[in-house]
Amino acid sequence: MDEKKPNPKSTFSSDFSSSETTIDSMASSSYLIGDQSDELLSGFEWGGYSGFQAFLEEFSGQKVPENHSWPQFPATTKPGEASTPNLSVSSSSSDDLSTKPSDDTKPDQKKNKEKKKGQKRIRQPRFAFMTKSEVDHLEDGYRWRKYGQKAVKNSPFPRSYYRCTNQKCTVKKRVERSSEDPSIVVTTYEGQHCHHTVSFSRGNPGPREGAFQEQIPTSSSNRYFPPMQFRSVVPPQVQLGQAARISNDQSTEIQNDEGLLGDIVPGSMRST
DNA sequence: CGGGTTTGACCTGCGC
């Protein structure tokens, strides 16, 4: 309804790239790593922070050492004893994601869904960014289809729900504006793309596909591909407090002295 | 005509 197919590139010029962008500065930005899922969806490999590492490298221009020991993800950590208390966890109370009953039930399941009892819903990893942007839906190289919009409590701005248009890709994302700073867009990714950039279903190659693919690290065969757009749009001055606020009640555990990345960014990379 | 968006209804989990 509002803006359609904006081009944030023009909006976000080289301001950020010209500023000092280090992983340290990123640590004082606010994006969340949500991954307290009880179990990872099989077929997806999120462990090792590959996604976030890719993002870090893209964003900061610095390389994360291959032998860097990331904190363990819940894939190897039992629920309830996460080894990374510094990480901001973004988990909602009503995730359903890939295990929707509607996936393989009858068309009229809506009326009489028979949920398998005792079967916990699987949560997918989450990856949230706070981006200073005038446009809500940032171009990130993937094609998204909006499937819902909801008014959010305590926020004058609605939350939009998007799915990757690639049929084999289960990635979703939520986009909402911060109620505290309307100029900040909170984008939460769920899941992991199983493809590179856009898969155009209408034979439309899209204007950016080639460019994006060029930017994708060649070694990232099985990575989560972070939105390239963000590396030029995420300002380092975004406040931590807001990140804490959007990350549920568990946020009380985060944001200690070292910030969000204190646990996952090697000290050697944190230029001081 | 096909794909994307809008939007009200419905479902589900959680707190009280």
Added chain:
DNA sequence: GCGCAGGTCAAACCCG
């Protein structure tokens, strides 16, 4: 158990 809020569905609509 009830109400609330978040999340999803799907029909109607829009647009290229």
